[in-house]
Amino acid sequence: MTGPAQAAAFSQNVSQTNNTTNEAVTEARESIEGLRRRLEELRGQYPEVDAALRDLDMITPRLDEPERDPGTLRYMLQNLVERCGGIPNLLTAAQLVQSTVLALLPGS
Template sequence: MPLGRNHPDPTPGGPNFGVINSGHMSGPVQAAAFSSNVSQTNHLAPGAVERAQDSIQDLRQLLDALSAQRPEAAQALRALDEISPRLNTADRDPGALRFMLETLTTACAAIPSVVAAAQAVHSSVAALLPAF
């Protein structure tokens, strides 16, 4: 029998659903539509933070070389200066890091020679963040 328009969706009792990301997933994860208080636990591969720091250093070197020629390089360097120290803290502030990554990607989009390196930073740092 259909519930009709004014009836809420059924909510199962019992424990809530959780999402566990083991680092081998290739797409977005979504818990069941009726679940509440969903949590996600990331299991990062060993060396993930180091790889992110390495990609930041690679991009920083490219941007340093271009900083005299391209004003966008200075903006991108400021974003990197904000991103890098946050990776070593336990609470990475995902919202702020996502905003900084967007700022970095936008600034680097105007410099064709660093777009790939900026995308590498974006991917390696975003992999450290919870997917919500």
């Protein structure tokens, strides 16, 4: 093998890793937006809705650097799931957000 061929193979591996990461971030963002839409429809009906929306507002910007403070992000996600557990038919959507965001964290 020549040097350039090895570099090309390495570049492909890096590209595949970036695509996987981008897909995971996209999936996390989509799950957050789905939950956000459902919460906004329920605004004013349950006291937990506004707090859950604030949780989403704090989680969303951290998707760009999930490794920066993973402990805090895990805590926020747990709070979100607990809040949504008190709102009928939202627990599964909150758990989806939790699982898609946790997949971005190191060691997950």
